Amino acid sequence: MTPTAPTASLHGWRLFTALAVAVLAVTALCLLWQPQLVEALRSAIRATARTSFALFLATFLASALATLVPSPGSRALLRERRFLGLAFAFSHLVHGVLIIAYVKLFPETFWAGRTAAANIPGSVGYLFILALALTSFPAAVKALGARTWKLLHGTGTWVIAGIFCLSFFKRIPMGPWYVLGFALIFSAIVLKLTAKLATRQRRATPALRGATR
Template sequence: MTRWKLFGVLIVVVALFALMASAMAPDRVGSLQYAIRATARTSFVLFLAVFLSTSLARLLPSALTRSLVRERRYIGLSFAASQVLHAIALIIYIRTAPEAFWVGRTPATNIPGSIGYLMILLLTVTSFAMPARLIGPANWKKLHLAGVWILAVIFAASFLTRAHLHAAYLAPGMIMVVAMLLRMAERFEA
């Protein structure tokens, strides 16, 4: 499978997952909420694959883990596309039911997500040859290292700060924390 074909397949899967999730809701607002959750979950899985690819390849060398490393750019771009779908669903939700969106939220609660989207934009743009050349290899490496760590912290915090609302948030939050620890441990051994 070509790399862009992989990207296309992953985006189709993300879109289908979001559509199927939204179809289960009883009304439009619920449908948007389900789509938002579905794209958050697909984004998390895709991000986790990119975040852990090199660590897994070093710790558990196999054809699968080497493939993750080879394809991480396209998986990362799929993550960015999943986040675009997530943002679209959020914007529609905010316009459809602003009172539901703002319950328990303040403009300050949107800061981590805004920072996350800025990082996703920077990582995506610099995933292409010309922008990567413009910033240079050393700056590219610094940006991508900082960017994935910022996103990892945002994912972990997003899940763990919601755990008091529903225990199901604890599992992905802990998965992200373990992934961060695994990546740090692998770096210290390298």
């Protein structure tokens, strides 16, 4: 599940389209593979949760990798971060539509052992995903102002990362996939914080050298 850099010919909206088609293809395969609709929906929900997580990791780690492991690949990943983020939003939109279908068709199964409070983190996550997707265009940056835009996107990505972390942590007893997911998002958070610390140190070094002259 390690993010890979987009090729030179696959960038921008082409990259987004390719990723969106891949998400839809995975969803269709899951729905067609299972003969029973309830199991087909569950399978598709799990699959889109994983595609969303993979795309979020690539988006979340793009700047950190460019800082800590500068290379043509990490720089390309950073350049495509906006489209990776939009692909993540699309994948999670499909994920949400599948959940709504599951709730409508099989409410007794969905709500078994679940409370309304359990849906609060996910609902908050969707609100931030919507806000980030809608403001991922130059016109939004201009309208909000660079400082407000940066604050919104910085806060939003950390909130989503925290929700993924909490979601995987709560489900660790349910299977090894959740252990892996938690380990990946926890490692990504540590890597992101390490990159931020490295950036601050690099900025502070010239000032420190100037003060000692």
